[in-house]
Amino acid sequence: MARLYQNPKGTKDVLPEEQQYWKHIETTMQRVAELYGYEKLTLPIFEETALFRRGVGEGTDIVEKEMYTFSDKGGSSMTLRPEFTAGVVRAYLQNGMASRTRPVKLWSAGPVFRYERPQAGRYRQFTQFNVEAIGELDPALDFEIMSAAWHLYDALGFRKLNFQINSIGCPLCRPGYLRKLKDYYRGRLSGICDDCRTRIEKNPLRLLDCKNASCRPVIETAPSIGDCLCAECGDHFRTLRGYLDSLSRPYTVNPRLVRGLDYYTKTVFEVWAEGIGAQNAVCGGGRYDGLIELLGGPPTPAVGFAAGIERMVLTLQAHEISVPPIPSPKVYFVCLDDTARAEAVSLISRVRLAGVEAVMGFGGRSLKAQLREADRKGIPLAVILGSDEIRSQKAQVKHMQSGTQDMVPLSELPAFLTARTG
RNA sequence: GUGGGUAUAGCUCAGCCGGUUAGAGCGUCAGGUUGUGGCCCUGAAGGCCGAGGGUUCGAGUCCCUCUACUCACCCCA
Numbered sequence: 001m002a003r004l005y006q007n008p009k010g011t012k013d014v015l016p017e018e019q020q021y022w023k024h025i026e027t028t029m030q031r032v033a034e035l036y037g038y039e040k041l042t043l044p045i046f047e048e049t050a051l052f053r054r055g056v057g058e059g060t061d062i063v064e065k066e067m068y069t070f071s072d073k074g075g076s077s078m079t080l081r082p083e084f085t086a087g088v089v090r091a092y093l094q095n096g097m098a099s100r101t102r103p104v105k106l107w108s109a110g111p112v113f114r115y116e117r118p119q120a121g122r123y124r125q126f127t128q129f130n131v132e133a134i135g136e137l138d139p140a141l142d143f144e145i146m147s148a149a150w151h152l153y154d155a156l157g158f159r160k161l162n163f164q165i166n167s168i169g170c171p172l173c174r175p176g177y178l179r180k181l182k183d184y185y186r187g188r189l190s191g192i193c194d195d196c197r198t199r200i201e202k203n204p205l206r207l208l209d210c211k212n213a214s215c216r217p218v219i220e221t222a223p224s225i226g227d228c229l230c231a232e233c234g235d236h237f238r239t240l241r242g243y244l245d246s247l248s249r250p251y252t253v254n255p256r257l258v259r260g261l262d263y264y265t266k267t268v269f270e271v272w273a274e275g276i277g278a279q280n281a282v283c284g285g286g287r288y289d290g291l292i293e294l295l296g297g298p299p300t301p302a303v304g305f306a307a308g309i310e311r312m313v314l315t316l317q318a319h320e321i322s323v324p325p326i327p328s329p330k331v332y333f334v335c336l337d338d339t340a341r342a343e344a345v346s347l348i349s350r351v352r353l354a355g356v357e358a359v360m361g362f363g364g365r366s367l368k369a370q371l372r373e374a375d376r377k378g379i380p381l382a383v384i385l386g387s388d389e390i391r392s393q394k395a396q397v398k399h400m401q402s403g404t405q406d407m408v409p410l411s412e413l414p415a416f417l418t419a420r421t422g
Numbered sequence: 423g424u425g426g427g428u429a430u431a432g433c434u435c436a437g438c439c440g441g442u443u444a445g446a447g448c449g450u451c452a453g454g455u456u457g458u459g460g461c462c463c464u465g466a467a468g469g470c471c472g473a474g475g476g477u478u479c480g481a482g483u484c485c486c487u488c489u490a491c492u493c494a495c496c497c498c499a
Contacts, residue, residue: 006490061497065423083499112499117423119493128499195496211495260498270499281499308499336457369452371459386457400459 010116010124012310021313024323025156026109029129029307032152033107036144038131041106043087049077055086055295057262059203066114080113084130084306085263085288086295092134093297102135103302109309120277121311131285132304134292139236142267142287143243145303149271149283150249156312157321161282162272163250166225166257167237168205170265171290173230178204180223188218205258224255233266240267259284263291267303273311275318282315283307330421332374333360336367336386343410344385347395350414356421375400381420383413 007013014022033040049069056062068080081087088106091097097104108130115124131148133141146165153161169177185192185200185207193212200207208219229237244251251269259268268286285305292300316323333348335341344360351358359379361370367384374382384396384405395413397406397420408416 009490066497114498116497117495118491119495122498126499206497278494279498284499306499311499334458366452367457368459373459375459382459384458388457396458398458403459405458 008124010118010122012123012125018313020323020326021316022309023326024316025129025309025312028155029107029109029152032148032155033131035151036105036148038105038107038133038148041088041091041108043081043084043091043108043110045111046078046080047087047090049079051086051090051295052079052082055089055263055291056083060260060262062114062261066116068113068115082114083112083261084108084128085132085261085291085304088130088132088304089134089292089295089297089302093292093295098135098297098300103133103141104135105131105133107131119279121279121308121314123310127309129307129309130304131306132302134302135300137236137289137301139239139267140243142236142240142303145285145305146244146269147247147249149269149285149305149307152307153271153282156316157319157323158273158315159319160274162252162274163269164252164254164257164272165240165244165267165269166254167229167233167266168258168264168268168286169225169229169233173228173233174225177223177225177228180228181205181207184222185218191215191218206260208256208258219256226253226255236266259286263288263294265289269305271307273315273318276311276314279311281308282311327357329357329359329377329379331356331358331381331383331417332370332377332379333358334367334370334374334382334384335361336384339387339390340385343390344383347383347385347410347413351417354414354418356414356417358417371398381417383417 030040049067052067053063058064062082067082070078072078088108092104092106110127111125112128113125116122118124129152131145133145146163150163168174181204182200185196185204189197192207192215193210195212196207196210196215196218199210207215208222210219226237241253257268257270259270264286266287266289269284270281271283272280273282274280283305285303287301287303289299289301292298292302315321331348331351333344335344341360348358348360361373365373367386371382380400382398382400384398389395389410393410394407395410397408397413397416399405406416
C-alpha cells in the first residue's frame with residue numbers, strides 16, 4: 001500500500017458519503033444568486049499569469065509564493081486561478097459588458113488553487129462560490145452583496161456565525177492613515193514581534209490583526225482607520241451600517257479587519273464560523289473600486305465576495321446541521337437464475353423510465369446475499385424473480401421493513417412500484 | 423518557508439520490560455439443508471507493522487535518517 005498512488009498534497013477526494021453536503025450547498029447558492037438577480041458566468045480555470053500578478057497585486061502572498069504557474073507548449077506563462085475576481089473583471093472588459101445596464105451582477109463557482117501548507121480547512125485546490133456586482137458605488141449595493149452572503153448561510157441552516165465588517169478607506173484617505181500607523185509603530189519597535197517589524201514597511205494594515213500576544217496591547221491603542229476616513233468613505237460606511245441596522249442583521253464593526261488582497265477599497269467584510277479550526281473564515285469580500293481601471297478598463301466601482309465551499313461543508317458537519325439526502329434506490333430486483341435475470345433486465349428498464357430509482361443483483365449471488373444487500377442499503381422494496389415467478393408471470397414484491405409480500409403480475413409491476421414509491 | 427504531533431488490516435485502534443506463527447471491533451464476502459434480509463453463530467479474504475539504515479542472538483517494540491499524513495504559524499476561502 002505504500003506503493004499506491006496518492007492524491008497530491010492539499011487536494012481532497014469527496015466521497016459519496018459527503019456528496020449530500022456539496023449538493024445542498026450548490027443548489028442553495030445557485031438559488032440565492034437567482035433570488036438576488038445575479039447571472040452565472042463560467043470562466044477558464046487558468047489565465048495568463050500577468051492578469052493575476054496585476055489584478056491580485058505584486059506584493060500579496062498569493063502572487064509572491066502561492067500561484068501554480070507553468071509554461072504551456074507555446075511558451076506562454078499561465079496560472080491556475082488563485083481567486084475569481086481578476087478573471088471576472090477580465091471577462092467583463094473583454095466581452096464589452098461595460099456597456100450593459102449597471103450594475104452588472106455575476107456569479108461563478110469552481111476550483112481555485114493556491115500553493116500553501118495544508119491544514120484543517122485549508123487546501124491547495126479548493127472551491128469557491130463567487131459573487132460580483134460591477135459598475136455602481138451605491139452603498140446599497142454593498143449591502144446587497146452582504147445580504148446575499150447572509151441569506152446563503154441562513155438558507156443553509158447555519159447559526160452562530162460572526163459577521164465582521166470594516167472600511168479600509170480609499171486612495172484619498174488611506175495613505176494618510178498608513179502614515180499615522182507607521183509613525184505609531186516606529187515609536188514602539190521594542191514592544192512588537194519580529195513579523196510586525198517587517199510588516200511596518202511591507203504591509204502595515206496587517207499589523208492590526210497580528211495574533212501574537214505581545215503585540216496585543218500595541219494594537220489596542222493604535223490609531224483607528226475609522227477616525228481617518230475621508231468624507232466620502234465615512235458617509236459610505238455610515239450609510240451601509242444604516243442599512244444593516246434597519247434590517248436587524250447582526251454584525252460587528254472590527255477596526256482591525258483587513259484583507260490580504262491589494263485591490264480592496266472602502267467596505268471589507270468576513271464571515272467567521274465556529275468549531276472548524278483556526279481557518280475559520282467561510283466568506284470574505286469587499287469593494288474594489290480601483291481594480292477595473294487597473295486592468296485597463298474605465299474607472300468603475302465594484303463589490304463582491306467569495307465563499308469557500310469546503311469550509312461550509314466543515315461547518316455543516318461541525319454544527320450537525322442536517323441536509324437533504326440524495327435520492328437512493330427504492331427497488332431491488334433479486335434474480336435467482338439466468339431466465340429471471342433476462343426478465344429483470346427488461347422490467348427494471350421500464351421501472352426506471354417511470355422515474356423509480358431501481359437496482360438489481362448481478363452475478364450468481366444467492367437469494368440471501370441479494371436480500372442482505374438490499375437491506376444494508378436501506379432499499380424499501382425487493383422484487384423477487386425466480387423460476388416460479390417466470391412460470392406464473394407474477395413477481396413477489398417484498399416490503400423490507402414489515403417483511404410482508406405481494407404477488408404482482410409482471411405486466412403491472414411498473415405501475416405497482418411507481419405507486420408504492422411515490 | 424518555520425514549528426509540534428502521528429505512522430500496525432478498507433476504517434477505529436490494541437500489541438507489556440525487545441522473545442517464537444501479527445491481534446480485536448467494525449466493514450466486505452461466504453456458510454448455518456430445498457427460494458427470503460435484519461439479531462445470533464461459524465468461517466474466509468485482507469498486513470514486508472510508512473521507507474531505509476543501525477544496535478542486538480533476536481526489532482512492530484530501542485536509536486538515526488528520510489517520506490507521508492496531521493495540527494498550528496505566515497496568510498487566506
